[in-house]
Amino acid sequence: xxxxxxxxxxxxxxxxxxxxxxxxxxxxxxxxxxxxxxxxxxxxxxxxxxxxxxxxxxxxxxxxxxxxxxxxxxxxxxxxxxxxxxxxxxxxxxxxxxxxxxxxxxxxxxxxxxxxxxxxxxxxxxxxxxxxx
Amino acid sequence: xxxxxxxxxxxxxxxxxxxxxxxxxxxxxxxxxxxxxxxxxxxxxxxxxxxxxxxxxxxxxxxxxxxxxxxxxxxxxxxxxxxxxxxxxxxxxxxxxxxxxxxxxxxxxxxxxxxxxxxxxxxxxxxxxxxxxxxxxxxxxxxxxxxxxxxxxxxxxxxxxxxxxxxxxxxxxxxxxxxxxxxxxxxxxxxxxxxxxxxxxxxxxxxxxxxxxxxxxxxxxxxxxxxxxxxxxxxxxxxxxxxxxxxx
Numbered sequence: 001x002x003x004x005x006x007x008x009x010x011x012x013x014x015x016x017x018x019x020x021x022x023x024x025x026x027x028x029x030x031x032x033x034x035x036x037x038x039x040x041x042x043x044x045x046x047x048x049x050x051x052x053x054x055x056x057x058x059x060x061x062x063x064x065x066x067x068x069x070x071x072x073x074x075x076x077x078x079x080x081x082x083x084x085x086x087x088x089x090x091x092x093x094x095x096x097x098x099x100x101x102x103x104x105x106x107x108x109x110x111x112x113x114x115x116x117x118x119x120x121x122x123x124x125x126x127x128x129x130x131x132x133x
Numbered sequence: 134x135x136x137x138x139x140x141x142x143x144x145x146x147x148x149x150x151x152x153x154x155x156x157x158x159x160x161x162x163x164x165x166x167x168x169x170x171x172x173x174x175x176x177x178x179x180x181x182x183x184x185x186x187x188x189x190x191x192x193x194x195x196x197x198x199x200x201x202x203x204x205x206x207x208x209x210x211x212x213x214x215x216x217x218x219x220x221x222x223x224x225x226x227x228x229x230x231x232x233x234x235x236x237x238x239x240x241x242x243x244x245x246x247x248x249x250x251x252x253x254x255x256x257x258x259x260x261x262x263x264x265x266x267x268x269x270x271x272x273x274x275x276x277x278x279x280x281x282x283x284x285x286x287x288x289x290x291x292x293x294x295x296x297x298x299x300x301x302x303x304x305x306x307x308x309x310x311x312x313x314x315x316x317x318x319x320x321x322x323x324x325x326x327x328x329x330x331x332x333x334x335x336x337x338x339x340x341x342x343x344x345x346x347x348x349x350x351x352x353x354x355x356x357x358x359x360x361x362x363x364x365x366x367x368x369x370x371x372x373x374x375x376x377x378x379x380x381x
Contacts, residue, residue: 005141005210005250012144013137032134093227096211096250099243100224103231113234121242125135 007047023130034120035068068120072107138249158296160265168262186223199352
């Protein structure tokens, strides 16, 4: 599952931050998940709990959602990404590599594929909280 | 806010001994042909090899290999399908024949995403087919993969070589190792590219004569290996790539 690879990245990054901050225990990790990547949050949560390293063994994971907004570079129109009506293969391709949305999505006003992903692309680590000795 | 993906890239490549980016300052010099043939030749020499097409907007290694559409296998990430003995990854698995109109930041994001979710096996070599130029992909790879090596391709044309010189200057400034330079599509015996390459302090790996059979070999890997590209790459692999064994 792709979510497992992302979970591994989150855990590695959170551990690196904790070590840098000299935390002896991580208590909370906040993750923001962009809608465009269509991450299955229950799978991500399960993968995080299964793979967490000792430093994060008591960590609580807060997974927040970020709305995905696309902005046309040609006419300036802003619109939300919506996978409804998309075939399964296309939605899955965008799930794996969100940038391939440019191959399937067009501006609803002018039809251009030249848009920017203004928000809600993929996964971001928002904060790592913990205790110092 | 931290992008967590970059932290696992070195782990994803930890079982790969050497990473070779086949690159050129100029387009149309035959990078993809050289990258694909290099990968196939290394595999025919008993090496475990991966081929990664990073030319997102103009991918062509899948056509050279005659790769078929496959259902990607997932195992805590994406397992690259095996194509003619190579672990093969390309954006075409996700976009098919559709154009990919992406710009700088999107190129970087797609590159980071694929590097962070692709589960390469244990490889002796990962060959990367680079997009032309010294833009996002080159700078991102230099930033993200510290032990990458470059193999530069040019044609005898002054137009190609002048851009290659700039690329070499940049790579030297960034202290990136360069295996050497291959002169592709050579049509005469002139040795100016060899002389200029050596002036740059680079190893001139060899020249590939222009071979009209190459076009016919597209999609037929065995035939590709019997063309002038195949023959020259066999020599280069022996003398300059396999000769330099490096540890992971």
